[in-house]
Amino acid sequence: MKVLVVGTVPPPGGARAGALARLAADRLAAGNEVFVWSPDTRSAAHDGGSLSGVRLPLRLAAASRSFDGVVLRIEPGLPFASSERRVVRTALLVMLGLALKRFEEVVIVLDSPIAIPWGVGGRATKELWSRAHVIVENDDDRVRLLAVPWLDEQRVEVVPPRPAPEPAPPRAWPGPDAGDLRGAVLSVVRARAAASRRLEEAGAAFERAPFPPERPELAAFFEAAPGRGGASPGLLGGLAPLARLGGREALGRLRRLRG
């Protein structure tokens, strides 16, 4: 099966990004072909770039021709900005639902608190939930979702965030009577420092790069080449460039096309 995973994956994004990456890795280990889109261009993803607003449903619809299944993490900014207007939210939910219908398998991963403005109910969400298998982090969110009339209880799963692995306990300092006391102390100093350095430098190396990129010409480096899970050709492929525009500008161009 060819699966598209959409959402922020590491290095940025913290524990939830890590959880999505593990989910993608599990699918890969199960023998599927996996392709990852991340809205954060610093991610170790196959493709990236803007996935907010109308871009996401349009790109998903285009991708549905190439993928059997989709795992979509709804996170802040994907696809909703933090204070989305109601009419925009409604339109996006409808478009998202319609786009997801085109996949054989749909998994939606919801952060807690759920990043859908104005709540998970509403008729606009009907298509979104109708076929999705939904993963939430806790029982409270499950209860909220089960209040939605067109959501099948069997398809809502609670998967608590996996706790971060316990760090190995730091090595103990030698006692004052150790033979080569200085050598023994320095050995522990270096081991502890190396552990801290690995963690901090690994994160910093990626997070030093600004996001979004400050130089637009670099955006092309983070977009997939044709045929690798990006927008496919055809009508929807023709809409893909519009998908990269802001919603208003895209509507404006559509109106001009219509005359």
Added chain:
Amino acid sequence: MRSMSAPLRLAFVTPRYGRDIVGGSEAVMGEAARGLAGRGAAVDVLTTCAKSHYSWANEYPAGVVEDAGVTIRRFPTAPIRSPLAAAALERRVQAGAALAPEEELAWVNGRLRVPDLYLHLVTHASDYDAIVLSPYLFWSTLYGAQVAPERAVVMPCLHDEPYAWLPVVRAALSSVAGLWFLSEPEHELAHRVAPSLAPFHRVLGAAVEVPDRYDPDGFRLRHGLERPYVLYAGRREQGKGWQGLLAGFTSALLRHDLPFDLVTVGVGAAEVPDGLAERVVDLGFVDAKELPDAFAGASALLQPSANESFSRTVMEAWLASTPVVATAAGHVVAWHCERSGGGLTYVDDWELAECLAFLAEAPEAAAALADRGRDYVLANYTWERVLDDVESFLAAFVAGRCR
């Protein structure tokens, strides 16, 4: 004390001299001069009227005074001819640029000039059996050593820095009759800088006075220090690693729940950022009599400078049974730490943070390290011991010159 069979006549040439002068080379020269005078040598100190190595302004009166058996001859510094050009040359030297010979001399003349001291040597060099000059990168040494190079012993206090690699420095190290090194790493560096090193040279080291007693509680009380502290003692300058230490200490506070404040004593503006004001205590210049108490009251001495040719503060800390944490980039101090088995070294802020965590979490082991440092200083770096070596070196130097 050993007495000498014939009194030596010695001149010590140093850019600054005085009990309130803060500087490693100056301290060694002053203590060696007074120590040898105490052993019967006839010692002149030839120095300037300057107190500050930033301005070189004449603050002491010119003329001759006696102090602790030493005759101090002070000469006024001459005004710098072209400060802007001097600053431009300084930047080029620091960047490692190659200078033309006349540019090198212009650089030497761009900071400190003491023509009257030079003229004194021209007239009186033959009055001295040996002329000891230090440190390497000042006019007083580079010019003074050329008046009577057959009588000159340079104590370069060499660091691996751009100045050391200037041809004029190489020429000085090669052309004088004797060299006095403070440590084996310095000696090795000198061989790299000047392959034709003056053949009569020895690692004599330096020494520190051993205090009779310490009063750490009194120091804390006088200065309102209620929390444990780690100490930085020295010039608060980039070249001494001060800014880097501030950054490293900040990182350590973020990584570990450390109980220490950072107390700093010395000259130069500390420039503590506002965010650190509650954890960094700037005591400024502290009288030399109080310094041993400052060392004794500290949980550790921090030495961030890569440019040390001896590091008396490290020795003084160990004498006070205070642990030492030093940058591994300072080869001389790292050498002392390894030889003594009593000091910790760090290569970056992470390791500094872990060293500070060790001090907080394992104080008994830290005290055991400090004890090893104290034993090392008492065995190697008291004036009693070092002056024995200096006397025999100078006696051999004079005897060899007279053949």
